[in-house]
Amino acid sequence: MTDEKTSKDNPTPKPSLLRRVRLRLGIFYDIGWVLLAFLAIQLFQMRNMLAADELTAPPLDLATLSGEFHSQAANNRPTLVYFFAPWCGICGASAHNINSLREGNSAEDLSVVMVALDWQQAEEVREFASRHALQVPVLMGERETADNWRVPGYPTYYVLDSANRIVHKDFGYTTRLGLWWRTRGVD
Numbered sequence: 001m002t003d004e005k006t007s008k009d010n011p012t013p014k015p016s017l018l019r020r021v022r023l024r025l026g027i028f029y030d031i032g033w034v035l036l037a038f039l040a041i042q043l044f045q046m047r048n049m050l051a052a053d054e055l056t057a058p059p060l061d062l063a064t065l066s067g068e069f070h071s072q073a074a075n076n077r078p079t080l081v082y083f084f085a086p087w088c089g090i091c092g093a094s095a096h097n098i099n100s101l102r103e104g105n106s107a108e109d110l111s112v113v114m115v116a117l118d119w120q121q122a123e124e125v126r127e128f129a130s131r132h133a134l135q136v137p138v139l140m141g142e143r144e145t146a147d148n149w150r151v152p153g154y155p156t157y158y159v160l161d162s163a164n165r166i167v168h169k170d171f172g173y174t175t176r177l178g179l180w181w182r183t184r185g186v187d
Helices: 002-009 017-025 027-046 089-104 122-131 143-149 176-183
Strands: 061-063 069-071 079-084 111-116 138-140 156-160 166-171
Touching: 061 138, 079 089, 079 143, 089 111, 089 122, 089 176, 122 138, 166 176
Parallel strands: 079 111, 111 138
Antiparallel strands: 061 069, 079 156, 156 166
């Protein structure tokens, strides 16, 4: 009986509003904080990339893996420029998404090029392209290319419109749906 009287005299304080919301939303509350942290990290990583506000992209005049010459300025169509390193595991994991994007779009609607950076020998890049059955041109980039395009790490990509202006940019793994979403409707 004493316990009942004590509990009536000293009621348990109500949890704070934040605590009640957290209790009711449970896992969704936790997922929200994780997503917020992920977004903050992503924005921090992208802080030094080229701006996606009508800025004309730097030149991309490089030799391809097959020895031909590629000039982005002469392209005149929307383009996904995907920077990778042959030793990068995430780049390898997303190579399938690049191939899927290529298969889902005609070359006239969307140009897709991959630019190899941070390689020692062309054979490393050839092996990467073969292992992942790349269906897009692979350009042989240099340190100057990475500096001009402000590549913070691998993979990094930019989406360009037909006037060679940057309309989207991102860093890290991107799904097939993410690539499609960012490249759709680019003129």
